[in-house]
Amino acid sequence: GDGTDSLIIDGGASVYTTLSDQDGRLDVSVGSGTLGLTNTGDLKLTSLSLGAESKLILSVDPDAGTATRLMVDTASIASGANLGLVLNNLLTDTATYEVIRAGTLTVGTISQDLLGDAPYLYLAEAYAADSSVYVDVRRRSAAEAGMTVSQSAAYDAVFAALSADDDIATAFLNQTSKDGFYNLYNQMLPSQGAGLFSALQAVNQQVSAATAIRPDRGERYGPDSVWVQQINTLVRRESSDTLGSDTQALGFVAGYEAMGDAGGALGVTLSMVNIEEHDTVAKVGERTSASLVQGGLYWRRSVGGWRFNLGGGGGYGWIAGDRSFISEDVDGDSVADVIRTNTAHWTGATGHAFAGVAYEQPLGRFYARPEMRLDYVYFSEGERVESGGGDGFDLTVAARAFSNLSGDAGLVVGANLGQEVWWRPEVRVGYRQTLAGDIGDTVASFRGGTPFTLTSVDDRQGAVTLGFALRAGSSMSYVALEGGAEASRKQTRYNLRFSGRAMF
Structure with missing residues (x-):
């Protein structure tokens, strides 16, 4: 007044x-x-x-x-x-x-x-x-915000996209801390697919390892056998230049092979696997999942203590992605005040090849087997077009391709136990090194926005591998429990698998 x-x-x-x-x-x-x-x-x-x-x-x-x-x-x-x-x-x-x-x-x-x-x-x-x-x-500039290379590459595009969704923009304006900002910012970024491809590598390495195994202790051959192996893999990637992820693969590979008296075998494989990737910033219900079917051919030969195997194949995949944006209110009591979700469906193709050599030296009841293997894996994805989240959140991710050639060398030590019913416990220590390959760049854009590129990281680091196997069988069949772990500076893999074979 x-x-x-x-x-x-x-x-x-x-x-x-x-x-x-x-x-x-x-x-x-x-x-x-x-x-x-x-x-x-x-x-x-x-x-x-x-x-x-x-x-x-x-x-x-x-x-x-x-x-x-x-x-x-x-x-x-x-x-x-x-x-x-x-x-x-x-x-x-x-x-x-x-x-x-x-x-x-x-x-x-x-x-x-x-x-x-x-x-x-x-x-x-x-x-x-x-x-x-x-x-x-x-x-704030990308450098002042302490962004990684991938985060900074998308910064201008994410900022421009905020103008297309007032609610998402308000959620960002409510964040006064660095942690609160990145909790939202990382949800705006597309997955670079490294975890999914790494899991696919692990799957195919398990397939190639399975084809190197003889169906008995080497005392007889064939003529034919069928086998099936369960695949269970977990890949954990740490956040560094790219966002970290947890990826799981679950499936089966089956094979039929004809064995010859001279110690050789020809076989075919069919594998079906589901791979599911979750970024470390993923919210409830957010994931990328791929259902893959792969077929292959392989050859194996034993000459004395030597073993050789090689093969390859290809496959097709159906991929689905669900991405979410969920903000919490400024008081941090976990009440969601902005929610956006979208979905996408696309396809992919795979190819793989492998070659291995090993020599098993008996040491009485025990044996030692140095072995080496090359594995090549290729994976291409089609374009990913998201819908349902609005202009300020939906992304279009261009087609991209991944490839990897790795070499694995290891030493297996085991024991031959039993006669008519035998069993073989084994432990393995090895080292795997990426020799060549390329993780494709991720080119994406928000609806109506300027494309941005998340550059792939040259991830040619080596990894120490540890494994175990327990195989048991008779003259006409065997079963096995196998597992292992692989640790590098940015990534850890775990696998556990069951397999069985019947000869006739």
């Missing part, structure tokens, strides 16, 4: 409001307390006093180009006073806002601490010049 009015905030009180005064004859004093103003226009005051323990939070409306501006006859700002900023919508360009204009201004050192609680997406700085106080606001 009319007349001389006063607003005094002290004793740790906090007031958040739209403040108005009819005739501008208002004195505002903030001691030990907080005044948050939702005004995004001019407010006439007679005087403003901000103490050393005060906090003044101002509002900005970038769409309208307006901000809280206090038009004051006399303003006094003590050293240590805090200025804060709230953005009502997305700021797309660098901006400077005059937040206090005074006829007479006395100002100490303005604390920037509270401006650090502005949306993490932005950097803000307050300063006094002439008789005014200004706040500069700009988007």
Whole structure:
């Protein structure tokens, strides 16, 4: 109303409001307390006093180009006073806002601490010049945000996509911490598919290892046998230059082979496997899953203690992806206030080849078998087009291809036990090294947006491998339990499989 009015905030009180005064004859004093103003226009005051323990939070409306501006006859700002900023919508360009204009201004050192609680997406700085106080606001750079190469490559595209979804943009504006920002930002990025391809490698390496196994202890051959092996693999990739993931593969491979008296065998394989990848930032229900069918041919030959095997094949896959964006409210009580989900379906093709050699040396009841193997795996994916999440979240990911040639060398130590019913426990220590190959770049775009490229990482590191096997059988059949682990600097693989064979 009319007349001389006063607003005094002290004793740790906090007031958040739209403040108005009819005739501008208002004195505002903030001691030990907080005044948050939702005004995004001019407010006439007679005087403003901000103490050393005060906090003044101002509002900005970038769409309208307006901000809280206090038009004051006399303003006094003590050293240590805090200025804060709230953005009502997305700021797309660098901006400077005059937040206090005074006829007479006395100002100490303005604390920037509270401006650090502005949306993490932005950097803000307050300063006094002439008789005014200004706040500069700009988007935080990728380097200032500490982004990885992949995260920074998508930064401009993600920021542009926020303009297409006000709710997602608001969720980002509510994040004042680095962790809160990245919890949302990483959900906007596409999977680079490294975990799924790594699991496919593990599957095919298990197939090639299975074809090297003779169906007996070497005392007889064939003529024919059928075999089946269960596949169970877990691949864990750590976050580094790319997002980490957990990927599981579950399936079966079956084979039929004809064996000759001279120690050779020709066979065919058919495998069916499901691979499911979850990024480490994935929310409930988010995954990429591939159902693959592969066929192959192989040859094996034993000459004395020597063993040779080689083969190859190809297959086809049906892939589905579900991606989610889920934000939690600013108080962190896990109440979802923005949810977006989308789906996509696409296809892929696989190819693989392998060759191995081993020599088994009897040592009485025991034996040692050094062995080496080359494995090549190829995988191509078609275009992924997401739908259901809206223009600010749905991605189109271009077709991409992956390939890997690896060499594996190891030493197996085991024992021959039993006669008519025999069993062979084994342990294996080895090393696997990627020799060649390429993890395809991921080229993606939000709907109507500019494409961005997540560059693949040259992941040609070596890995220590450990394995075990327990095989048991008779003259016409055997069963086996096998497992192992593989550890490199960025990735760990685990596998466990059951197999069985019948000869006739």
